[in-house]
Amino acid sequence: MYLQLKQIPGPNSSILFNKEFHKLLTSKQPFHDIYHIINRMSDEYGQDGLFCLIRTPIQHLIVTDFSMAQKLLNNDNFLNRSMEYRFFHFLIQDNLFTCNQRTLRQNKRLLLPYFRIQSMNNFLENSKNFLKLLNENIDNCIDNNDGHYPNAGQIIDCFIVDSIGVNFFNTEFNTIRSGFKMTDWLEIVGELLSTGSMQIFNPIFLYIPFYNVLLFLSKKFTHLYYRFKIGIDQIITERIEAIIRNDNEKEDCKEQSANNDETMLDQMIRSRIIDGNITQMQEIRSQVNIICLAGYDTSKTSLSWCLYLLGHHQSIQQRLYDEIQQFYDRLNSNDEEITISNMKQLKYLDCCIYETLRLYNPASLIGRSTCRSIQLSNGWHIPKGVNIMFLFRRINRDPKYFHQPEIFNPERFLMNNDDNNKDNDNDDQGITIDHKRLTFFPFSGGIRPCIGKEYAMMQMRLFLINIIGRYKIQSLDQYGDAFNRLDFIHPSAKFPIQFQRR
Numbered sequence: 001m002y003l004q005l006k007q008i009p010g011p012n013s014s015i016l017f018n019k020e021f022h023k024l025l026t027s028k029q030p031f032h033d034i035y036h037i038i039n040r041m042s043d044e045y046g047q048d049g050l051f052c053l054i055r056t057p058i059q060h061l062i063v064t065d066f067s068m069a070q071k072l073l074n075n076d077n078f079l080n081r082s083m084e085y086r087f088f089h090f091l092i093q094d095n096l097f098t099c100n101q102r103t104l105r106q107n108k109r110l111l112l113p114y115f116r117i118q119s120m121n122n123f124l125e126n127s128k129n130f131l132k133l134l135n136e137n138i139d140n141c142i143d144n145n146d147g148h149y150p151n152a153g154q155i156i157d158c159f160i161v162d163s164i165g166v167n168f169f170n171t172e173f174n175t176i177r178s179g180f181k182m183t184d185w186l187e188i189v190g191e192l193l194s195t196g197s198m199q200i201f202n203p204i205f206l207y208i209p210f211y212n213v214l215l216f217l218s219k220k221f222t223h224l225y226y227r228f229k230i231g232i233d234q235i236i237t238e239r240i241e242a243i244i245r246n247d248n249e250k251e252d253c254k255e256q257s258a259n260n261d262e263t264m265l266d267q268m269i270r271s272r273i274i275d276g277n278i279t280q281m282q283e284i285r286s287q288v289n290i291i292c293l294a295g296y297d298t299s300k301t302s303l304s305w306c307l308y309l310l311g312h313h314q315s316i317q318q319r320l321y322d323e324i325q326q327f328y329d330r331l332n333s334n335d336e337e338i339t340i341s342n343m344k345q346l347k348y349l350d351c352c353i354y355e356t357l358r359l360y361n362p363a364s365l366i367g368r369s370t371c372r373s374i375q376l377s378n379g380w381h382i383p384k385g386v387n388i389m390f391l392f393r394r395i396n397r398d399p400k401y402f403h404q405p406e407i408f409n410p411e412r413f414l415m416n417n418d419d420n421n422k423d424n425d426n427d428d429q430g431i432t433i434d435h436k437r438l439t440f441f442p443f444s445g446g447i448r449p450c451i452g453k454e455y456a457m458m459q460m461r462l463f464l465i466n467i468i469g470r471y472k473i474q475s476l477d478q479y480g481d482a483f484n485r486l487d488f489i490h491p492s493a494k495f496p497i498q499f500q501r502r
């Protein structure tokens with residue numbers, strides 16, 4: 001294998017002799033540090049879009065370029081997760097996020113039905129109700145505290161978590177109603193991932209196959225792990241009890257009707273109750289785990305950065321507000337409500353979301369490994385079992401594709417007036433998104449993309465239409481203060497904000 005990878009550029013020495021990697025053993029921010037090491041090496045070796053970071057004892061390739069990433073993500077030999085996902089597999093068991101080719105189809109079958117358009121319409125109505133509550137809270141804050149909140153991230157976290165609770169688990173977390181008091185177990189999700197990334201990017205992880213077990217030597221990790229597990233089990237147990245109670249009541253009054261309000265968790269529980277006992281508890285637990293981890297952290301992070309950037313870029317916020325106003329005018333004159341499909345008319349809104357995801361994608365990097373050996377068109381051969389990391393953070397800021405990549409400029413996704421491309425998304429307002437310019441992977445890509453994309457876009461569109469349509473927002477920190485360290489999941493923006501009524 002070593003000889004086969006020799007054609008691919010990259011340093012020749014083993015990781016064992018690399019001083020930079022040795023520093024990671026004691027690093028307090030290993031993801032941050034490894035990102036910078038990889039970035040430096042990309043400048044040296046990444047001209048062809050792919051280079052070999054580690055040749056021995058295991059093989060790690062790094063993808064640095066959009067077109068190489070596109071080619072590989074579209075190749076069905078890349079369905080397996082890379083070895084770093086061992087940590088997640090151990091934490092949240094086998095589910096759509098952590099699984100390999102062997103259980104991919106089965107895991108997809110379990111989750112896909114809950115992401116269809118019919119479910120989205122119910123989700124939209126629930127989320128609208130949470131926004132009404134949020135508006136009441138903000139209005140109160142404007143009347144009593146000049147619209148100041150010390151941390152905008154908190155408001156967003158609560159909207160996302162309350163929506164997930166009701167949409168997927170039929171469970172009221174009540175975080176907005178309780179004045180933004182976070183549920184105990186969700187508070188630790190970010191911390192758990194961050195503690196985990198200390199382990200994943202520690203090179204020792206590469207050498208010890210059962211390194212996960214050693215994590216329990218850390219008191220902090222053990223504590224976080226059990227709090228998370230107990231929190232998830234509590235959600236499931238409460239729903240099992242509610243369903244059994246409900247069924248008994250129905251039987252008493254001989255009612256036969258199926259309950260249309262049942263969510264993903266309810267349906268999973270119902271199909272696994274035999275003679276009043278629940279079976280396959282582990283399978284249910286791992287599906288709840290994935291919604292909590294993949295659905296919560298990603299959406300709240302993206303939305304917090306979007307609000308942060310809009311609060312610091314008033315002219316962009318004003319343009320977005322104008323678009324939202326025109327949208328409301330159209331709805332009013334046609335006597336229409338906000339729906340999943342009419343929200344998509346707001347092209348500038350989508351540009352603001354895409355630009356946020358380009359700059360602050362929660363998934364800074366993803367990893368795959370080859371299920372079979374493959375031959376690239378340039379003649380390079382990648383054997384079976386090689387790990388490949390896609391460095392999205394670098395790809396998304398590549399000056400080859402994005403002029404002044406560090407600048408927040410949603411308009412970069414708009415079509416030039418003289419362009420005339422049939423593939424593009426044209427609306428009757430004459431604004432067009434140039435899909436060719438979406439040369440980045442906000443929701444990953446190819447044949448294993450994010451299953452929650454439509455849900456996340458719906459949540460973000462609805463939240464921003466509501467907030468920017470009602471309030472003028474101002475981020476109160478110095479621009480740049482919220483740009484914190486990189487982590488495996490990019491942390492949310494934490495910043496003081498002020499709301500004023502429009």
Ligand code: HEM
Pocket residue numbers: 096097290291294295296298299302357361362363366367441442443444448449450451452453455456
């Ligand atoms: C802005 C929000 C989101 C972003 C940026 C995002 C991004 C991503 C990315 C980049 C991946 C690929 C990960 C990898 O290959 O390692 C992914 C996968 C996944 N996401 Fe999302 N995601 C978001 C929201 C959600 C939501 C709301 C859910 C569920 C409620 C979700 C569920 C999943 C699942 C289950 C996978 C694994 C899919 C598979 O491997 O087949 N995501 N997401």
